[in-house]
Amino acid sequence: MRPNRTRTRLATVSALTALGAFASLGTATAAGPALNGEWAPFTRCPVDAPAMLAADGFERTPQCVVSTSASGSIKLGDTVVTTGKTNLQIGVVQNADGTSTVVAPASGALVAEPATVPGGLLGLMCPSDIFVITGLCESLENSSLNKITATMESVGAPYAFDQTAGVLTDTPIVALPVRIHLENPLLGSKCYIGTAAHPIVLRPENRDFPAFGMSFFDGDGTVDPAGEMSRIDLTGAPQNDSTFAVPAASGCGLNIGLINAAVNAKTGLPSAAGSNSLTLENTQTSLTGLNAPGTAAPDAGKVLSENWHSANR
Template sequence: MNRSSLGTRLATTTAVLGTALAAFATTGTATAAAAQPNGEWAPFTRCPVDAPAMLDADGLARTPQCVVSTSPNGSIKLGKTTVVTGRTNLQMGVVQNSDGTSSVVAPPAGAIIADSATVPGGLLGLMCPSNIPAITTICEQLSNSTLNKITATVESVGAPYDFDQTAGILTDLPIVAIPVRIHLENPFLGSKCYIGTKSDPIVLRPRNLEYPEFGMSFFKGDGTVTEDGEMSRINLIGATQNDSTFAVPGASGCGLGLLGIIDAAVNAKTGLPSAAGNNSLTLNDTRTHLAGLTAPGTVAPDAGRLLSQNWHSAVK
């Protein structure tokens, strides 16, 4: 199926997106305030329906949509370190513009929510052994598993961008760019140890390695399934996604007043910063859902306000 015919097909409903993002995630539980919508709205727990850009979408020049994409597991390689990933959840609002462009709106708490994970080997694996005396002293204390353990959590550092509405159903095309940083936590690392920063983030651009299974449903504003529903939901199920194009900056802010010594030790052991081509992300069994008004032009200029009203009517 070529891009032109695919774009025409999706335009009759609400277009599509497919992506999910991995975080370091094997243990713990994702934490974020989230609503619990009913019916077909159920996956869309954090859609920013009340953001001004969503509310102002008229349904003609600008069409509002909700997007959620999840992955249960996968892996990510940053420099010399590879971590098995667990549950991730990407949610955002998308405003499709009549000129073919789109704007992404992130939820207030950020687009990405992911479980934290334990980094294999902990500090012993991350920065030991070392020829730096201060680091050697720390390494000698790490037989205590509590002190050795490192948790790592992905954090959004800005709204996603470069969204391609058709790439989610095709293969080998970047779907969206998502800026993130990785928060490393351990008593010796302090509370401000990150790989990537707000000004120099890791930017992930996942793409499908195979075609996802395509499905569609129609439903009432409150989430009840019905063939003549005013709402529609596109479902893209089961694709493996990958990105091996991103660069990874060095760790920074690590250590309790050691003036960058721990930063240097972590970076030297893990091979950071790491240029594009040396890092990779794989997401298994991605599941993406996109919801929007079935015929947004018929409710112009109130499409955004109606989408918000419908979502709220489905929330428990």
């Protein structure tokens, strides 16, 4: 592999480690087929998306990226939630001009289970000086209705993607618009912190450099030093962002917005930039693509797709 190609892949995969950090406030479960060998983590790579299939291997080089995070925490206003495992899978088309195009799976790049919010509704909106909310707070004592879960969802494509920042520290890697879905019978099904129109925009930065590993394998995932595929693994890079603003909660409970007001008052929302933070203690990121994509031109995208499908056990 040529050195400049190695550096490009390293930059891309480092940058993408950040994305998995914000997939959810819970434990991820990555659906998809069981894949052989070195393909195993890439269960949802969008290899059949038009942009991936159209990648020729010269002007546009297709790759698959998976990023998971083990633990961390996020502070939104006055509320802190511990994060669990997350799973992000995307396709990346490396363009000859040095830019990258992110391709998400049709079902969405982020897959995660919700996390339980400490204190439940009692912690989220009680006590309150709003009369109706006060009555709800009293009824929640020792009630199963107190439990509330939160899931972070992507609400638009990532942007401002900086490959170079992926191998640096203290430089924003990508802008990721998200919202947080709060779920509880009393909150209803449309209670969110942030919306598609006014999302939380996360801009993660590496705080240290990840450990680097590389392997080669055949199209079906079998390890082979002379294989046509390569895989880069980056592990252990801590990341942080304390620059994002958090909008007010909306859509919570009663149409007249009383629960919105209680949630926002108790949690300190909206919260200006500088008052919020996300810390990711650990990341595990892998990137794979054709070892020498030029040899598969102009069908690099199609070859990548065929290889992925051949690894489907």
